[in-house]
Amino acid sequence: MAQGTPQRKRVVIIGATGLQGGSVARILAQSPDRYIIRGLTRNTSSPKAQELYKLGIQVQQADLDDSKSLQEAFHDAHVIFAMTDFWQHMSAEREEAQGKSIMDIAAELPHLEQLIWADLPDANKISEGFYPHVYHWQSKAAVSKYIREEKPELWKKTTAVLFPNYFENCLTQPATYLPIKQADGTYLRSFVLPETADLPNVAISDTGKLVQYILDHPDQCLEKTIAFYSETISEGEKVRSMAKAYNIDIRYHEMSSDEFQGILKKHMGDVTALDFTEQLLIFRDFGMIYGRPEFVQANQLPGLKLTTWKEFMEANDLHYYMTSA
Structure with a gap:
């Protein structure tokens, strides 16, 4: 050297x-x-x-x-x-x-x-x-x-x-993180948080x-x-940006904790589904x-x-x- x-x-x-x-x-x-x-x-x-x-x-x-x-x-x-x-x-x-x-x-x-x-x-x-x-x-x-x-x-x-x-979760887990196309051609984004709840991304x-x-x-x-x-961004903001960018109709549905866990349990255990849900609810309840x-x-x-x-x-x-x- x-x-x-x-x-x-x-x-x-x-x-x-x-x-x-x-x-x-x-x-x-x-x-x-x-x-x-x-x-x-x-x-x-x-x-x-x-x-x-x-x-x-x-x-x-x-x-x-x-x-x-x-x-x-x-x-x-x-x-x-x-x-x-x-x-x-x-x-x-x-x-x-x-x-x-x-x-x-x-x-x-x-x-x-x-x-x-x-x-x-x-x-x-x-x-x-x-x-x-x-x-x-x-x-x-x-x-x-x-x-x-x-x-x-x-x-x-x-x-x-x-x-x-x-x-990147949108790419690897689209069924959880992106809107889903419905039979009538519109899209539905279902998530456990209010559409105005900010998350760090x-x-x-x-x-x-x-x-x-x-x-x-x-x-x-x-x-x-x-x-x-x-940036902090809510699911509602993401939905609106995707609807505008792709010229599609996207509705937002705020799921209950039980409803959300029920979906998660299809591919993870009960304890892990609760873990995953509570981490999100912290942002709803504590900002x-x-x-x-x-x-x-x-x-x-x-x-x-x-x-x-x-x-x-x-x-x-x-x-x-x-x-x-």
């Missing part, structure tokens, strides 16, 4: 073949002069893993339930993007254990400079115990509390990121942009929780909680350009994804 050349940082990305980690990997791979990227995945021979290889990313097998594999993957890390996936196994206890294991190992790393943790709010605290079944929020919030209270030196290197609703493909910002601005981001969303003053607002960070709903619609023909009843 030539004298004066800055050392490239080793960035270890958990879930590198997924939506969050994959975005981080692809964005940071555009700066090979700055980063050596190690992407972790359970299956290094998958098509998505092969795509990472082609970008010059090191792909390494690791399992969040196997602390030895994490120790091997983390040993020389300067930066870790850490996330856990509740929906993979739907066990809050397992997810919390995975998260704490990550933090135990990270806290002992001699070269670690920054850790970015994919977080969610404390539903029990925010709802004052009214919505106690949002397990996939609570497990992540418990890990954040663990870092702050049990690993204070690690917290000094940490940025927690609250993830919101993804625009983001393009998950922008995750890498935020992580790049965090790495470039540690003074603004360390020991902070960032609410990651580009746009991501906008609270204790959180840094990602859409207010200078120089960070996040995709808007309008831009997402322009890039994706959502009418094509709308299913029929």
